[in-house]
Amino acid sequence: MDIAPILLVEDDFLIRATLAAYLRERGGFTIVEADDATEALAVIEAYPRLSILVTDIQIPGMLNGVGVAAAARRKWPDLPVLYVTGAWPRDGESTGGDKRDSYVEKPFEVSAILRRIRTMLHGADNPDFLT
Template sequence: MAARRLLIVEDEFLIRMTLAEVLTDDGFEVLEAGDADEALATLEREPDLAIMLTDIQLPGSIDGRALAARARQTRPDLPVIFMSGRPDPGAANTTLDLHISKPYLPSTMSAAVRRLIGDS
Protein backbone atom coordinates (compact mmCIF):
# COMPACT_ATOMS: atom_id res chain seq x y z
CA MET A 1 0.00 0.00 0.00
CA ALA A 2 3.03 2.29 0.23
CA ALA A 3 2.58 3.41 -3.38
CA ARG A 4 -0.79 4.86 -2.39
CA ARG A 5 0.12 6.51 0.95
CA LEU A 6 0.31 10.26 1.02
CA LEU A 7 0.71 13.14 3.42
CA ILE A 8 -1.46 16.27 3.25
CA VAL A 9 0.02 19.30 5.00
CA GLU A 10 -2.63 22.01 5.25
CA ASP A 11 -3.41 24.33 8.16
CA GLU A 12 -6.99 25.04 7.06
CA PHE A 13 -8.94 22.21 8.66
CA LEU A 14 -11.89 22.18 6.24
CA ILE A 15 -9.63 22.15 3.17
CA ARG A 16 -7.50 19.36 4.67
CA MET A 17 -10.56 17.32 5.68
CA THR A 18 -12.24 17.66 2.28
CA LEU A 19 -9.09 16.79 0.39
CA ALA A 20 -8.37 13.82 2.66
CA GLU A 21 -11.91 12.53 2.18
CA VAL A 22 -11.75 12.78 -1.61
CA LEU A 23 -8.34 11.09 -1.80
CA THR A 24 -9.42 8.35 0.62
CA ASP A 25 -12.51 7.73 -1.51
CA ASP A 26 -10.16 7.46 -4.51
CA GLY A 27 -8.27 4.64 -2.77
CA PHE A 28 -5.36 6.48 -1.18
CA GLU A 29 -4.22 6.03 2.41
CA VAL A 30 -4.07 9.59 3.71
CA LEU A 31 -2.03 10.96 6.61
CA GLU A 32 -2.62 14.55 7.70
CA ALA A 33 -0.61 17.34 9.29
CA GLY A 34 -1.76 20.82 10.23
CA ASP A 35 1.65 22.49 10.15
CA ALA A 36 5.26 21.97 9.10
CA ASP A 37 6.41 20.71 12.49
CA GLU A 38 3.72 18.01 12.58
CA ALA A 39 4.59 17.10 8.99
CA LEU A 40 8.29 16.69 9.83
CA ALA A 41 7.39 14.32 12.68
CA THR A 42 5.13 12.33 10.33
CA LEU A 43 7.84 12.16 7.66
CA GLU A 44 10.28 10.85 10.25
CA ARG A 45 8.04 8.01 11.40
CA GLU A 46 6.46 7.15 8.02
CA PRO A 47 9.26 6.17 5.62
CA ASP A 48 7.03 4.82 2.85
CA LEU A 49 5.01 7.81 1.67
CA ALA A 50 4.47 8.00 -2.08
CA ILE A 51 3.82 11.76 -2.25
CA MET A 52 3.36 14.89 -0.12
CA LEU A 53 0.81 17.64 -0.74
CA THR A 54 1.64 20.84 1.09
CA ASP A 55 0.30 24.33 1.36
CA ILE A 56 3.10 26.85 0.82
CA GLN A 57 2.05 29.22 3.62
CA LEU A 58 2.17 27.13 6.81
CA PRO A 59 2.32 27.91 10.49
CA GLY A 60 5.25 26.45 12.36
CA SER A 61 8.98 26.70 12.02
CA ILE A 62 9.14 26.53 8.19
CA ASP A 63 6.96 27.02 5.11
CA GLY A 64 5.95 24.43 2.51
CA ARG A 65 8.97 25.01 0.27
CA ALA A 66 11.38 24.53 3.15
CA LEU A 67 9.39 21.49 4.29
CA ALA A 68 9.83 19.89 0.86
CA ALA A 69 13.55 20.65 0.92
CA ARG A 70 13.90 19.06 4.37
CA ALA A 71 11.91 16.00 3.29
CA ARG A 72 14.17 15.56 0.28
CA GLN A 73 17.28 15.45 2.44
CA THR A 74 16.31 11.87 3.25
CA ARG A 75 13.91 11.19 0.35
CA PRO A 76 15.31 12.87 -2.74
CA ASP A 77 12.69 11.29 -5.02
CA LEU A 78 9.61 12.35 -3.01
CA PRO A 79 7.06 14.01 -5.33
CA VAL A 80 5.49 17.16 -3.88
CA ILE A 81 2.35 19.03 -4.86
CA PHE A 82 2.44 22.62 -3.65
CA MET A 83 -0.93 24.23 -2.99
CA SER A 84 -1.30 27.98 -2.71
CA GLY A 85 -3.91 30.69 -2.87
CA ARG A 86 -1.34 32.96 -4.51
CA PRO A 87 0.56 32.40 -7.75
CA ASP A 88 4.00 31.04 -6.96
CA PRO A 89 5.81 29.97 -10.12
CA GLY A 90 8.96 29.22 -8.13
CA ALA A 91 7.31 26.57 -5.96
CA ALA A 92 7.43 23.73 -8.44
CA ASN A 93 11.01 23.70 -9.63
CA THR A 94 11.75 20.04 -10.33
CA THR A 95 10.07 17.32 -12.36
CA LEU A 96 8.94 15.84 -9.03
CA ASP A 97 6.95 18.99 -8.20
CA LEU A 98 3.64 20.42 -9.22
CA HIS A 99 1.98 23.70 -8.20
CA ILE A 100 -1.81 23.86 -7.97
CA SER A 101 -3.52 27.17 -7.24
CA LYS A 102 -6.42 27.41 -4.81
CA PRO A 103 -9.28 27.10 -5.24
CA TYR A 104 -9.08 23.78 -7.03
CA LEU A 105 -11.50 20.96 -7.68
CA PRO A 106 -10.81 17.87 -5.59
CA SER A 107 -10.90 15.81 -8.78
CA THR A 108 -8.05 17.97 -10.14
CA MET A 109 -5.96 17.16 -7.09
CA SER A 110 -6.70 13.45 -7.32
CA ALA A 111 -5.65 13.41 -10.99
CA ALA A 112 -2.46 15.34 -10.16
CA VAL A 113 -1.55 12.86 -7.40
CA ARG A 114 -2.06 9.94 -9.76
CA ARG A 115 0.04 11.60 -12.46
CA LEU A 116 2.98 12.32 -10.16
CA ILE A 117 3.09 8.83 -8.68
CA GLY A 118 2.61 7.18 -12.07
CA ASP A 119 -0.84 5.75 -11.30
CA SER A 120 -2.98 6.97 -14.18
Protein backbone atom coordinates in the same frame (compact mmCIF):
# COMPACT_ATOMS: atom_id res chain seq x y z
CA MET B 1 1.01 -2.02 -6.66
CA ASP B 2 1.65 -0.98 -3.06
CA ILE B 3 1.29 2.78 -2.70
CA ALA B 4 2.89 4.44 0.32
CA PRO B 5 0.86 7.02 2.24
CA ILE B 6 0.40 10.57 1.01
CA LEU B 7 1.33 13.34 3.42
CA LEU B 8 -1.20 16.18 3.21
CA VAL B 9 -0.09 19.42 4.88
CA GLU B 10 -2.82 22.07 5.06
CA ASP B 11 -3.67 24.41 7.95
CA ASP B 12 -7.26 25.08 6.86
CA PHE B 13 -9.24 22.29 8.54
CA LEU B 14 -12.12 22.26 6.05
CA ILE B 15 -9.84 22.13 3.02
CA ARG B 16 -7.66 19.42 4.60
CA ALA B 17 -10.58 17.29 5.78
CA THR B 18 -12.45 17.55 2.47
CA LEU B 19 -9.40 16.77 0.36
CA ALA B 20 -8.24 13.93 2.62
CA ALA B 21 -11.69 12.30 2.58
CA TYR B 22 -11.93 12.59 -1.20
CA LEU B 23 -8.47 11.12 -1.76
CA ARG B 24 -9.28 8.24 0.58
CA GLU B 25 -12.73 7.50 -0.85
CA ARG B 26 -12.23 8.18 -4.54
CA GLY B 27 -8.51 7.57 -4.86
CA GLY B 28 -8.09 4.69 -2.44
CA PHE B 29 -5.05 6.37 -0.89
CA THR B 30 -3.85 6.29 2.69
CA ILE B 31 -3.63 9.91 3.80
CA VAL B 32 -1.57 11.19 6.72
CA GLU B 33 -2.67 14.69 7.71
CA ALA B 34 -0.66 17.53 9.23
CA ASP B 35 -1.84 21.07 9.90
CA ASP B 36 1.55 22.71 10.41
CA ALA B 37 5.27 22.29 9.79
CA THR B 38 5.93 20.64 13.17
CA GLU B 39 3.38 17.89 12.55
CA ALA B 40 4.64 17.42 8.99
CA LEU B 41 8.23 17.03 10.16
CA ALA B 42 7.12 14.47 12.77
CA VAL B 43 5.42 12.43 10.03
CA ILE B 44 8.52 12.64 7.84
CA GLU B 45 10.63 11.40 10.75
CA ALA B 46 8.23 8.57 11.67
CA TYR B 47 7.32 7.07 8.30
CA PRO B 48 9.61 4.72 6.37
CA ARG B 49 8.34 6.12 3.07
CA LEU B 50 5.77 8.39 1.48
CA SER B 51 4.49 8.32 -2.08
CA ILE B 52 3.93 12.05 -2.45
CA LEU B 53 3.84 15.24 -0.39
CA VAL B 54 0.83 17.50 -0.95
CA THR B 55 1.38 20.82 0.81
CA ASP B 56 0.23 24.38 0.97
CA ILE B 57 3.12 26.85 0.77
CA GLN B 58 1.94 29.07 3.63
CA ILE B 59 1.61 26.88 6.72
CA PRO B 60 2.15 27.65 10.40
CA GLY B 61 5.41 26.68 12.02
CA MET B 62 9.11 27.15 11.68
CA LEU B 63 9.07 26.19 7.98
CA ASN B 64 6.75 26.90 5.10
CA GLY B 65 5.65 24.20 2.65
CA VAL B 66 8.81 24.65 0.59
CA GLY B 67 10.92 24.02 3.70
CA VAL B 68 8.87 20.94 4.58
CA ALA B 69 9.41 19.65 1.04
CA ALA B 70 13.17 20.20 1.38
CA ALA B 71 13.19 18.28 4.67
CA ALA B 72 11.25 15.42 3.11
CA ARG B 73 13.62 15.28 0.16
CA ARG B 74 16.60 14.96 2.46
CA LYS B 75 15.07 11.61 3.47
CA TRP B 76 13.52 10.70 0.09
CA PRO B 77 15.37 12.55 -2.70
CA ASP B 78 12.92 11.48 -5.41
CA LEU B 79 9.73 12.37 -3.52
CA PRO B 80 7.19 14.15 -5.76
CA VAL B 81 5.72 17.33 -4.27
CA LEU B 82 2.37 18.84 -5.18
CA TYR B 83 1.98 22.42 -3.98
CA VAL B 84 -1.70 23.28 -3.50
CA THR B 85 -1.65 26.97 -2.75
CA GLY B 86 -3.23 30.34 -3.12
CA ALA B 87 0.10 32.00 -2.40
CA TRP B 88 2.80 31.55 -4.99
CA PRO B 89 6.34 32.13 -3.72
CA ARG B 90 7.35 35.77 -3.40
CA ASP B 91 10.03 37.24 -5.64
CA GLY B 92 13.37 35.83 -4.56
CA GLU B 93 11.73 32.79 -2.93
CA SER B 94 11.75 29.61 -4.92
CA THR B 95 10.41 26.12 -4.64
CA GLY B 96 13.43 24.99 -6.59
CA GLY B 97 11.45 24.35 -9.75
CA ASP B 98 12.21 20.65 -9.43
CA LYS B 99 10.84 18.49 -12.26
CA ARG B 100 9.06 16.38 -9.63
CA ASP B 101 7.13 19.45 -8.44
CA SER B 102 3.66 20.35 -9.56
CA TYR B 103 1.28 23.16 -8.60
CA VAL B 104 -2.46 23.59 -8.30
CA GLU B 105 -3.77 27.02 -7.43
CA LYS B 106 -6.52 27.57 -4.87
CA PRO B 107 -9.43 27.52 -5.22
CA PHE B 108 -9.44 24.09 -6.81
CA GLU B 109 -11.73 21.15 -7.46
CA VAL B 110 -10.80 18.09 -5.41
CA SER B 111 -11.08 15.95 -8.54
CA ALA B 112 -8.28 18.03 -10.10
CA ILE B 113 -6.02 17.20 -7.17
CA LEU B 114 -6.76 13.48 -7.52
CA ARG B 115 -6.01 13.58 -11.26
CA ARG B 116 -2.75 15.45 -10.67
CA ILE B 117 -1.63 12.99 -7.97
CA ARG B 118 -2.39 10.03 -10.23
CA THR B 119 -0.45 11.64 -13.06
CA MET B 120 2.51 12.37 -10.79
CA LEU B 121 2.55 8.85 -9.36
CA HIS B 122 1.71 6.81 -12.44
CA GLY B 123 2.55 9.05 -15.36
CA ALA B 124 0.40 10.59 -18.02
CA ASP B 125 0.98 7.55 -20.23
CA ASN B 126 -1.45 5.40 -18.25
CA PRO B 127 -5.03 6.61 -18.87
CA ASP B 128 -6.47 3.96 -16.51
CA PHE B 129 -5.15 5.95 -13.56
CA LEU B 130 -6.66 9.23 -14.73
CA THR B 131 -10.35 8.34 -14.53
